[in-house]
Amino acid sequence: MSDAHVVVIGGGIAGLAAAAFLSGAAGGEPARARVTLLEASPRIGGKLWGGEVGGVRVDLGAESMLARRPEAVELARAVGLGAELEPPTTAKAAIWTRGALRPLPGGQVMGVPGDLDALAASGVLTAEGLERARHEGNTEVGEDVAIGRYVADRLGREVVDRLVEPLLGGVYAGRADEISLRAAVPQLLPIARGGGSLVAGVHELASRPQTVGTPVFQGLRGGIGTLPEAVAAACAKAGVDLRTDTPVDELRRTPEGWRVVAGGEVLAADAVVLAVPAPAAARLLRADVPAAAAELDAVEYAGAALVTLAFRRADLPEPLSGSGFLVPSVDGRQIKASTFSSNKWGWLERSAPDAFLLRTSLGRYREEEALDLPDEELVARSLADLGEAIGLTARPYDTTVTRWRAGLPQYPVGHLDRVARVRAAAAGVGGLALCGAAYDGVGIPACIASAATAVAALDKLLTPATGEGSTERTMGA
Known part of the structure; x- marks a missing residue:
């Protein structure tokens, strides 16, 4: 030294x-x-912070780490947490759009579809939006381009509004029409510059052996x-x-x-x-x-509020399925996503079998008024949207609101x-x-x-x- x-x-x-x-x-x-x-x-x-909600330890900030990049998993192992690594119990997510929960189509990369049949089966797009996606446009890409504008030119506006925007929003709380393709989704840049089919290129990327069968994310017990x-x-x-x-x-x-x-x-x-x-x-x-x-x-930065809700399982009219859902901003809802934490993380279900934890997020880039609302209003707005999306009528026995002001830098x-x-x-x-x-x-x-x-x-x-x-x-x- x-x-x-x-x-x-x-x-x-x-x-x-x-x-x-x-x-x-x-x-x-x-x-x-x-x-x-x-x-x-x-x-x-x-933004990596845990706390208790309803007597249950839960993440109040980031709750997973990308496993297909090695750095976080390697650091966790280096500091003695290797045995605590645990993938999600379920990765079955949905999109709440056009008045219904619809399955997130497989074979996509950050919302850019690589399988139009899966996209059609999901019902995420209208018939017009699907037809537009089947007829790819052509646009040249220089050193960089906004991912939303590029995908809209190639596959149509609906693909951006109902798929790319909610997925990017979950990462950056930003706007797809302003986020850099080169910075945010660099694996798509060679496909974009290659001049061939974007859908075919994404399909090949999503089908690589190092991608198929390996968890996208990892969590940690606790x-x-x-x-x-x-x-x-x-x-x-x-x-x-x-x-x-x-x-x-x-x-x-x-x-x-x-x-x-x-x-x-x-x-x-x-x-x-x-x-x-x-x-x-x-x-x-x-x-x-x-x-x-x-x-x-x-x-520039965007802020977001996380609302964590603890329910008694006995109060739920029926078990919730999947890991949660994303919400396109074009649908005009209050929340932008909900994670069914007790479904997603086995360690959480094991540690609190009688409780069901879920969380919602509110606030987007340049739409951060929600962060200034009282806690009880954010809880009420979350429950209203959850009631409409999944029919949730139970009342939580505990809630926590976590505000991350200027928490997410824009790219x-x-x-x-x-x-x-x-x-x-x-x-x-x-x-x-x-x-x-x-x-x-x-x-x-x-x-x-x-x-x-x-x-x-x-x-x-x-x-x-x-x-x-x-x-x-x-x-x-």
Whole structure:
């Protein structure tokens, strides 16, 4: 290990992962530096957060992680949670559209269909919308394009409104007509540029051996909220100085490295990893890295409210089936999705067999008025939509509303170019790297991967020089 001191600012999963990689807490790698992690809030974990509703532990933020990317599963195993990994009990989801619950058609990728027969059988589209999808248009794709506009040109507006929009909305709470294809669904970009059939290309992608038969998502027994707790425990064991309730007031470049003012204390750091949302990063970088700050100021966010409802199973007129449903915004409902948590996660059903937990989400990009409503109004709106969608008449015995204001960064066309400019500006001052949901993806594996990228960007600084017996470190000032 070098004798460098790295300050990680931000204790969400990206910051925790960066601290784990730097300290050797993630296993498989030696410690690179002495690490101090500073988190402004009273707790670590960011949007990975568990709590109790109706006496049952349940996730109040992210509740699953993409399993077809390795980073999150590997980190969970590295910090001792390998035995707790558990795929969903059911992945049978539906779309509540055109007045009925309809099965989410198979063979699609982020709502882009690869099987028009399955799409027809689902009843999601009208006859006119299905006929339009069968006659693909043709549009050229340059460096990037908004996924909604591209799919509308190729397959028609209904495919976007009733499939792509609700699926993307579940990830970004954003608008398909503004979200970058290159940034959000990069696996579709070669298909789009290839000039052939989009449906055939998606079918081939969805039929690959590494895709078929493997779970799309993984959970953790006890909830995804246990992951940051385990990473933090591993970091502490590896010697990381983990501080909560410690907002950073100032970050300045010095000839020796960085000066961090936090909690009334001045810390000297050889390097800094910024793992905070874009507005907070912009504020801290404005004095010394104004080019990066200007780019980060332009990143927009969406907010969402999660309403978690606990019912007694005995009060349900009949068992609910499936993992839940999505709601297209074109249908004008209050909620945008509902997850039947007790159906989806076997560990939850086993731990609370007499309770049934489900949750709804409300709020979309530029449609976030719901976040300002009282808790009881959000519960009432959720119950009204659930009553209409699935005939739910039971009353919950406990409820919890969790608001994630400015929780989801938006990825418009040109987002990846903006990220490249931010990282170039950071590299220009030396000893600085950035990671988190605002850069390479909003999912848990993407955030962890961005932490690995940030740590790799500091390798030259943290690796001792080997020439002529010298052990001096190089500072890219």
